[in-house]
Amino acid sequence: MTRIDIQNIAVMTSGGDAPGMNAAIRAVVRSSVFYKKDIYGIYRGYEGLIEGDIERFTARKVSNIINRGGTILKTARSEEFRTPQGRKKAYQNLKQNNIDALVVIGGDGSFRGMKIFSEEFDFPVIGIPATIDNDINGTDFSIGFDTASNTAVEAIDKIRDTASSHNRLFFIEVMGRNAGFLALYSGIAGGAEDILIPEEDRGINELLNSLKRSKRSGKTSSIVIVAEGDTTGKNVFDLAKYVEKHLKEYEVRVVIIGHIQRGGCPTTFDRVLASRLGVKAVEALLDGQSQKVVGYKNNRITVYPLETAIKKQKPVNQELIDIIEILTT
Ligand code: ADP
Numbered sequence: 001m002t003r004i005d006i007q008n009i010a011v012m013t014s015g016g017d018a019p020g021m022n023a024a025i026r027a028v029v030r031s032s033v034f035y036k037k038d039i040y041g042i043y044r045g046y047e048g049l050i051e052g053d054i055e056r057f058t059a060r061k062v063s064n065i066i067n068r069g070g071t072i073l074k075t076a077r078s079e080e081f082r083t084p085q086g087r088k089k090a091y092q093n094l095k096q097n098n099i100d101a102l103v104v105i106g107g108d109g110s111f112r113g114m115k116i117f118s119e120e121f122d123f124p125v126i127g128i129p130a131t132i133d134n135d136i137n138g139t140d141f142s143i144g145f146d147t148a149s150n151t152a153v154e155a156i157d158k159i160r161d162t163a164s165s166h167n168r169l170f171f172i173e174v175m176g177r178n179a180g181f182l183a184l185y186s187g188i189a190g191g192a193e194d195i196l197i198p199e200e201d202r203g204i205n206e207l208l209n210s211l212k213r214s215k216r217s218g219k220t221s222s223i224v225i226v227a228e229g230d231t232t233g234k235n236v237f238d239l240a241k242y243v244e245k246h247l248k249e250y251e252v253r254v255v256i257i258g259h260i261q262r263g264g265c266p267t268t269f270d271r272v273l274a275s276r277l278g279v280k281a282v283e284a285l286l287d288g289q290s291q292k293v294v295g296y297k298n299n300r301i302t303v304y305p306l307e308t309a310i311k312k313q314k315p316v317n318q319e320l321i322d323i324i325e326i327l328t329t
Helices: 021-034 045-051 084-096 108-121 145-166 181-189 204-216 236-246 268-286 306-311 318-327
Strands: 008-013 038-042 054-057 101-106 125-129 169-174 194-196 222-227 252-256 292-297 300-305
Touching: 008 021, 008 045, 021 038, 021 101, 021 268, 038 045, 045 084, 045 108, 084 108, 101 108, 101 268, 108 125, 108 306, 125 268, 125 306, 145 169, 145 181, 145 222, 145 252, 145 268, 169 181, 169 236, 181 194, 181 222, 181 318, 194 204, 204 222, 204 236, 236 252, 268 292, 268 300, 292 306, 300 306
Parallel strands: 008 038, 008 101, 101 125, 125 292, 169 222, 169 252, 194 222
Antiparallel strands: 038 054, 292 300
């Protein structure tokens, strides 16, 4: 990578939205201004970049957004960016606006696109991990995960009230097509009887046994958290039907928490994380770094290779899985 003097930086949000993205945009914009650089916002991710939907931002443009969910830059998925022609258009738009470097706030898909783009055009890029799934390798937490897990826990708490009033068994599906972090955190915090995640296939019999055990131990209601991508049943409804058929003593209900997990104002943790990562992303670019991701490891902000973020699946913390059985005794 040729080292260039960076004067104009652009920032975008891409892929799935996550609460706290606005706080990250704000931090990138404000730190660029602080370091006397010009900063541009690109709307609608790679799609907007290809279409040239780019605007010069000032520090004031990001006033009053730290507390807002969603993203003021909008986000999108772009099939065209997957093609060399699409990426060439994207590059031409950056050059036309004299932009020297790009900050992408998004998930692993966005990072994959960013890496290919950076290699093709020798263009400086830094990624900021933002996804409620928390599945980006190399960082303990991604922006949005803490807010989404708190939203899920609030919903679980409410369902617990009705579950215990009626002596019911609830299967609650939380988001996470490929990763069980949201299920694990919200399940432990919500006092779930069992937590089913895609990373671990324990089989339906083990679930039946654990529910039988809890009935024997005197529990009259239970909550089972199921990650969207879990494969114990065909889907959460199928799973609930199977359990109802085999454990006649239970009256079973299903709740899918759904998209409310993506929205809402970000928690303090997500705002602070987004602020720290946004500042570090700009500092890393100005320091001549590229094809890196800024992350959070053991309460420190780190800068690590983009390769690490996309090459390996992030492992779930085994200790969290191990304590579920103890906590449900
Ligand atoms: P997320 O960033 O939340 O994981 P996606 O997986 O949908 O979201 O990725 C966002 C966008 O990144 C895609 O719509 C596409 O434009 C771009 N992208 C993802 N993978 C690639 C790839 N292999 N090559 C080029 N662009 C990609």
